[in-house]
Amino acid sequence: MLSLHGPEGALAPSDTGGRAAVPTQTVWIDLNDPTPEEARAVEEATGIRVPSRKALSEVESSSRLRRLKNGLSLSTPMVTFESTDSLLKPLGFVLTPDHLVTVRFHELRAFTEVRKRIDEGEVAKTGIEVFLLLMEELVDSLADALEDMGAELDGLSTRIFDFDVRARPSKSDEKAPPRRRDLALKRILRGIARRGKVLGKIRASLLGLERIVPFVAGACEQVLAQEETDARFETIRRDIESLDEFETRLSENVQFLLDAALGLINIEQNNVFRVLTVVSVVGVPPTLIASMYGMNFKHMPELDWAYGYPYAFSLILASAIIPIVVFRIKGWF
Numbered sequence: 001m002l003s004l005h006g007p008e009g010a011l012a013p014s015d016t017g018g019r020a021a022v023p024t025q026t027v028w029i030d031l032n033d034p035t036p037e038e039a040r041a042v043e044e045a046t047g048i049r050v051p052s053r054k055a056l057s058e059v060e061s062s063s064r065l066r067r068l069k070n071g072l073s074l075s076t077p078m079v080t081f082e083s084t085d086s087l088l089k090p091l092g093f094v095l096t097p098d099h100l101v102t103v104r105f106h107e108l109r110a111f112t113e114v115r116k117r118i119d120e121g122e123v124a125k126t127g128i129e130v131f132l133l134l135m136e137e138l139v140d141s142l143a144d145a146l147e148d149m150g151a152e153l154d155g156l157s158t159r160i161f162d163f164d165v166r167a168r169p170s171k172s173d174e175k176a177p178p179r180r181r182d183l184a185l186k187r188i189l190r191g192i193a194r195r196g197k198v199l200g201k202i203r204a205s206l207l208g209l210e211r212i213v214p215f216v217a218g219a220c221e222q223v224l225a226q227e228e229t230d231a232r233f234e235t236i237r238r239d240i241e242s243l244d245e246f247e248t249r250l251s252e253n254v255q256f257l258l259d260a261a262l263g264l265i266n267i268e269q270n271n272v273f274r275v276l277t278v279v280s281v282v283g284v285p286p287t288l289i290a291s292m293y294g295m296n297f298k299h300m301p302e303l304d305w306a307y308g309y310p311y312a313f314s315l316i317l318a319s320a321i322i323p324i325v326v327f328r329i330k331g332w333f
Helices: 036-046 109-119 127-161 181-219 230-293 308-330
Strands: 002-006 009-011 014-016 019-021 028-032 065-067 072-082 085-095 100-104
Touching: 002 036, 002 109, 009 109, 028 036, 065 181, 072 127, 072 181, 085 127, 085 181, 100 127, 109 127, 127 181, 127 230, 181 230, 230 308
Parallel strands: 028 100
Antiparallel strands: 002 009, 002 028, 014 019, 065 072, 072 085, 085 100
């Protein structure tokens, strides 16, 4: 999908010979999962080569940050949240003194917010001004995601350390809490793993922005003929640094909660083995006595004894009860 924006807001593509074209007053060209025809129209109107999805997915720094003849080509992975899952898809920028071309393959809240700010009168007369708006909104969206993640981890921490299988799950857990402790711990462990995966994607997005911002700031005056942008770039850079520190603390918290959950699982397993051990120890003496008196020998001292059966039965009960009492006194179960 092709979206065009000028200094005053959204623009409609002009019609030349039955084909959509880019108006001359266009400042920002947004391509969301573009078709080959849309990419070709942008290239013909601006002389800017639109990068493909494969090119934007390159991981080496030299491919993500490149200087062109009349501008800059930038790319970074960017996390987005669709339904209940998080996705990491490439986001590209082609920045020149006259235009900003963005190439993306998923919906991002930051782009909607920037369009709204421009429509409401935000100054965006050049591509670099639109780029700064996008950077500010992207950082803000990542900050909101980290804040939500922090709240979710606090909820998981409460469920782990105030362990109760009857506790209500968080909003992200769609199922009712199980009554069995092992199933509850399994669900908690799955929740920790899911949030750790999301944090990894947020960190990849932060790392990409952290590389892009100083690269563009250093090229503004020489390549883009833009001045007086250092203050805004510095503010964005500090915000990214603070988010990076916050993400590091959240990652450490995830590891701590993972260790705690695994520790509880080990305790539950030890409890099971302890119960099995007690049951086996309690069951051995009665089995031994019953097997001894169950032998079919002709001459047994208690065979003709009138109290032989009560005696054997009492002995079996005593051999089972005594170990239980001893284990209870020692606090083994």
